[in-house]
Amino acid sequence: MSGLHAQLQLRHGSFRLDAEVAAPPRGITALFGASGAGKTTILRCIAGLTRASEGRIVLDGECWQDSATGHFVPPHARACGYVFQEASLFPHLSVRGNLEYAWKRAPRTARTIDLAAAIDMLGLAPLLERSPDGLSGGERQRVAIARALLASPRLLLMDEPLASLDASRKGEILYHVERLRDELNIPIVYVSHAIDEVTRLADTMVVISEGQTVAAGSVPELSARLDLRPHLGRFEAGAVLEATVAEQDLAYGLTRLRFDGGALYAPDVDALIGERLRVRIRARDVSLALSAPRDASFLNVLPATVSAIGEAKGASLDVAVAVGATTIVARITRKSVDALALAPGKPVFALVKSVAIDRHSVGYS
Amino acid sequence: MNDLLAVWLTVRLAAVSTALLLVVGTPLAWWLARTRSRLKGSVGAMVALPLVLPPTVLGFYLLVLMGPSGPVGALTQSLGLGVLPFTFAGLVIGSVIYSLPFVVQPLQAAFEAVGERPVEVAATLRAGPWDRFFTVVVPLARPGFVGAVVLGFAHTVGEFGVVLMIGGNIPGATQVLSVTLYDHVEALEYAQAHWLAAGMLLFSFLVLLAVYGRRQSMLARI
Numbered sequence: 001m002s003g004l005h006a007q008l009q010l011r012h013g014s015f016r017l018d019a020e021v022a023a024p025p026r027g028i029t030a031l032f033g034a035s036g037a038g039k040t041t042i043l044r045c046i047a048g049l050t051r052a053s054e055g056r057i058v059l060d061g062e063c064w065q066d067s068a069t070g071h072f073v074p075p076h077a078r079a080c081g082y083v084f085q086e087a088s089l090f091p092h093l094s095v096r097g098n099l100e101y102a103w104k105r106a107p108r109t110a111r112t113i114d115l116a117a118a119i120d121m122l123g124l125a126p127l128l129e130r131s132p133d134g135l136s137g138g139e140r141q142r143v144a145i146a147r148a149l150l151a152s153p154r155l156l157l158m159d160e161p162l163a164s165l166d167a168s169r170k171g172e173i174l175y176h177v178e179r180l181r182d183e184l185n186i187p188i189v190y191v192s193h194a195i196d197e198v199t200r201l202a203d204t205m206v207v208i209s210e211g212q213t214v215a216a217g218s219v220p221e222l223s224a225r226l227d228l229r230p231h232l233g234r235f236e237a238g239a240v241l242e243a244t245v246a247e248q249d250l251a252y253g254l255t256r257l258r259f260d261g262g263a264l265y266a267p268d269v270d271a272l273i274g275e276r277l278r279v280r281i282r283a284r285d286v287s288l289a290l291s292a293p294r295d296a297s298f299l300n301v302l303p304a305t306v307s308a309i310g311e312a313k314g315a316s317l318d319v320a321v322a323v324g325a326t327t328i329v330a331r332i333t334r335k336s337v338d339a340l341a342l343a344p345g346k347p348v349f350a351l352v353k354s355v356a357i358d359r360h361s362v363g364y365s
Numbered sequence: 366m367n368d369l370l371a372v373w374l375t376v377r378l379a380a381v382s383t384a385l386l387l388v389v390g391t392p393l394a395w396w397l398a399r400t401r402s403r404l405k406g407s408v409g410a411m412v413a414l415p416l417v418l419p420p421t422v423l424g425f426y427l428l429v430l431m432g433p434s435g436p437v438g439a440l441t442q443s444l445g446l447g448v449l450p451f452t453f454a455g456l457v458i459g460s461v462i463y464s465l466p467f468v469v470q471p472l473q474a475a476f477e478a479v480g481e482r483p484v485e486v487a488a489t490l491r492a493g494p495w496d497r498f499f500t501v502v503v504p505l506a507r508p509g510f511v512g513a514v515v516l517g518f519a520h521t522v523g524e525f526g527v528v529l530m531i532g533g534n535i536p537g538a539t540q541v542l543s544v545t546l547y548d549h550v551e552a553l554e555y556a557q558a559h560w561l562a563a564g565m566l567l568f569s570f571l572v573l574l575a576v577y578g579r580r581q582s583m584l585a586r587i
């Protein structure tokens with residue numbers, strides 16, 4: 001078995017963890033859930049910093065913990081990199097000292113990256129002689145990522161590395177995390193409670209709620225499931241779909257994106273024809289109509305079929321509609337559902353007001 | 366002449382005791398800083414006891430324990446080491462116990478200030494437990510070590526009651542500075558007493574200046 005398989009049980013006061021996490025051998029697996037859901041505890045158990053009372057952790061066939069036999073590999077013997085929420089650089093060492101600390105301890109035969117490559121990959125050359133005290137939050141996090149890589153891990157764990165950064169720093173680190181995903185040949189488990197980070201970065205996701213695994217699967221698949229709505233967050237809720245750039249209309253500044261089931265126009269997409277993108281359509285940006293409006297400003301009018309109607313919360317509810325093989329979600333009022341007599345199987349038109357592009361998130365393969 | 370001998374003996378006693386205090390105090394302070402054991406409170410109180418106990422009380426019990434009929438005395442005799450009271454070794458043991466809180470407490474505070482996180486980070490970077498301690502905890506706790514060494518040394522130099530109880534007054538073997546000073550005063554040799562007393566005063570002031578001056582410059586850097 002390749003990749004990571006972890007089954008963990010732990011009790012801590014009234015908190016009970018009973019989760020299962022699997023990650024494929026490449027790419028980012030997001031652990032998604034609200035604060036306090038147990039995501040960090042899961043990462044700590046995988047790294048061996050916290051010992052799950054019951055469980056089994058296997059990476060690429062190598063067993064790190066098996067409570068059935070009492071087998072437990074201590075954290076320093078696991079080839080597991082960990083990027084903490086706060087960068088946690090060693091304050092008594094310079095940036096170079098921090099990087100060398102990891103590099104010296106990686107067994108020679110297991111080294112997957114050298115100092116120069118890590119420094120280059122995260123753009124650290126100008127910072128090497130600086131003390132961690134003098135670095136910005138984003139710089140510190142970049143050093144922490146490079147340091148984790150220099151331990152030559154076979155699994156990289158990242159615990160909300162953007163949480164303590166402001167918006168512009170977030171963008172900087174996101175770019176680096178995307179590069180890691182595309183260039184590293186190891187599984188990355190990425191903890192987040194921000195759905196936009198997850199849809200931009202992750203290929204697969206595991207939804208955690210109150211210490212339990214609620215769902216696991218590909219990001220587009222899970223994002224369209226109405227039953228997961230309470231866990232995915234109401235305001236940002238939306239469907240994620242994978243699309244290819246089909247046409248650039250330079251006169252109007254519009255880009256035609258083809259997906260499995262239809263096509264969408266999006267403004268000002270800086271991408272090449274043939275490039276694959278991940279597109280996010282928020283539920284509140286989608287309306288439904290029984291006939292295609294001829295005199296409205298909507299560019300994107302997609303023939304669709306109602307596939308499921310979610311539970312009402314107050315005045316509005318979510319309706320999943322199938323556009324070919326792709327599912328998107330519309331948030332409309334209960335009154336409209338009744339007025340249009342919407343029910344599963346009913347043909348409708350999905351009117352999409354705007355789309356967000358989470359670029360390059362499908363990789364270049 | 367006896368005065369110089371006493372100064373030299375005191376310095377030797379303080380140096381040996383401080384070295385032993387680091388060996389004993391470091392693991393003890395580490396345990397106290399990290400443990401969640403129920404014993405933490407009682408062990409911490411035991412370590413702190415010399416802070417409040419009259420030194421003569423401590424010296425009395427040490428004398429009884431290490432004397433020919435005490436359990437420690439019986440043990441050292443059966444090992445062919447003789448009895449410890451009125452020897453340099455006995456003084457060292459007394460000093461280590463007497464100065465223990467002055468070494469353990471700064472170290473414990475420093476270890477607590479280091480926290481779990483740097484140690485965990487080192488573990489994820491493949492550093493084993495000893496490696497983590499010496500490459501992360503010790504450098505980060507350096508101010509604690511400096512404080513512990515200075516206070517342990519200075520406190521041992523100044524001890525009197527414990528020495529008098531278990532060491533007595535043997536020139537070159539157990540006659541330390543503070544006891545010699547007492548002898549001078551008893552004999553009304555005030556001029557010689559002044560030399561020793563003023564020397565001690567200056568030494569103590571310089572030690573504290575070093576500790577507090579350091580703290581100031583550390584604050585200034587922040």
